[in-house]
Amino acid sequence: MKRHDPDLPLMTLLRVGRIHAPEPLEATDILIADGRIAALGRDLDIPQGWPVHRVEAPDLIAVPAFIDQHVHVTGGGGEGGGGSRCPAITAREIAAMGIATVVGVLGTDSISRSPADLLAKVRDLKAEGIDAYMYTGAYRVPPPTLTGDLQRDLAWIPEVIGLGELAISDHRSSQPRQDEIERLVSEVRVGAMLAGKRGICHFHLGDGKRGLEPLRRLLAETEIPADQVIPTHVNRHRALLEEAADYALTFAACVDVTAFDELGEDDPSGFDAVCLLLDRGVPVERITMSSDCNGSLPEFDAQGAYLGMRVARNTALVADWQRLVNEKVLPLEDALGVISGNVARVLGLHHRKGRLAVGFDADITLLDSQLQPRRTFVGGRCVYPER
Structure with a gap:
């Protein structure tokens, strides 16, 4: 009680x-x-x-209150060595943007940071008043866990609500085979059923040429339901965003756009991404937006060599969301779904958030x-x- x-x-x-x-x-x-x-x-x-x-x-x-399903609460980064690790986020930085609930992710670095560190930070945030959860795992396969087993993490750790962010189509990923992806998603599905949770698998999309193909195959060739699989960063570039629109329509799936706070000249912002998805006929109920805040924004040359990085913030999340309303792309009640109601449903928290x-x-x-x-x-x- x-x-x-x-x-x-x-x-x-x-x-x-x-x-x-x-x-x-x-x-x-x-x-x-x-x-x-x-x-x-x-x-x-x-x-x-x-x-x-x-x-x-x-x-x-x-x-x-807003819900951010992708936050590097312990800080992301590390692609340029120990000195390139991003700082942890504070409860005030979260709440100042109207956000009440966050889901913590690890990302690239699961060596100097661990699921145990992530759980400790999630509990710190809860003690400071933020409702915080986490994904077990990280970019790599096999994913690091708290208990040594994905299903046990879901069953025994209340804060664990799924697996993520598992990286695909990215030179920093473990380049998981299709059968490995299918096995991991299946394990999470059964573990979540036993735990009474949604158990989503939160997939990081890089800018690799395979794009969403691994997830297309997963949904086309297995019995996994689309609502268990959430691809994020789908607005990394225009071609990937167009593919995400087709993916959402083909599989009646949800996609998560990222409110990047610094963009290249032709890169779609969170606002641009929502506009394009709507224009392609994706129902607003299948669109969510997250911040990726306190993660790294690394830069690499054509050969994949590290050039430098910036730290992502969550201010763009609110700014992009405000534009959706102020520029009359969506009425307020529909726009709220993109960073609140739709996210609650995706995470399986819609019965109370x-x-x-x-x-x-x-x-x-x-x-x-x-x-x-x-x-x-x-x-x-x-x-x-x-x-």
């Missing part, structure tokens, strides 16, 4: 200007009790003497009129700005 946080008031009443759940509601009040939404309404009548903390924000819009509804986690972001996050509540606790 969930224990009450003694630092939280027993109840919090948010009074805001508007609520998008993600659809617009008539309600302007949100009552929070023990980390969950207890009531939604207008001018809610709270009995005298009840222990309620009141938050008055009549100029702000309440929306489901991605919506503002009675019984759901009180993960709430308050936006100003420019859609800039001003306050972030995670499980009813105001994580940004700190009280």
Whole structure:
């Protein structure tokens, strides 16, 4: 049974200007009790003497807090040696962008960093107020695990919700054979079933010539359902993005675009990627966007030699999302799905996240009129700005 946080008031009443759940509601009040939404309404009548903390924000819009399914919480990098490792992310950096939930990944370096380091950081973030999860594994095959077995990781470690980020079509990957990919995905599927989890396999796409072909074969030649396989970085270049649109339509699959914060002249941004996918007929419900923040943005020459790197941030995630609404590509309720509701469904967290509804986690972001996050509540606790 969930224990009450003694630092939280027993109840919090948010009074805001508007609520998008993600659809617009008539309600302007949100009552929070023990980390969950207890009531939604207008001018809610709270009995005298009840222990309620009141938050008055009549100029702000309440929306489901954002979910970032791809964060290098311990820092990524390492392609240029030990001095090129990226720094870990902080709870404040996460919450300042309106993000309440993150999924941690390792990436290239699973030698100086390990799944145990990742789990420790995930638990640190949870202690600081962020709802954090992780993928077991990394780029390489066989994937590093916490218990020595993928299925045991899923069954015994509550924070583990899948495998990732497993690299394909990338010179930094282990160049896994098709049968290895199929075996790993199958192991995760069974382990997730036994654990009562979605158990997604989160695939890193590089800019190699094979593109999405390994995942196309996986879905065409096996019984694995498409909703267990999530390719990310599909907007690494235009040709890959076009292939991702066809992949999504052919297999009724979800694809994850990355909100890169620095781009080459012809590289599609997260905003550009969503626009193209929609233009090609991909339903918005099958599109998600993540940040890849605190991962490395390495540069290599034509022979694959390391030239240097930059550190990715999560600011582009919110900026690209804001453009979708401000440039009228999507209405607010549909745009929220791209970084909230759709992501919750992909991760198997949709029974308690991605919506503002009675019984759901009180993960709430308050936006100003420019859609800039001003306050972030995670499980009813105001994580940004700190009280």
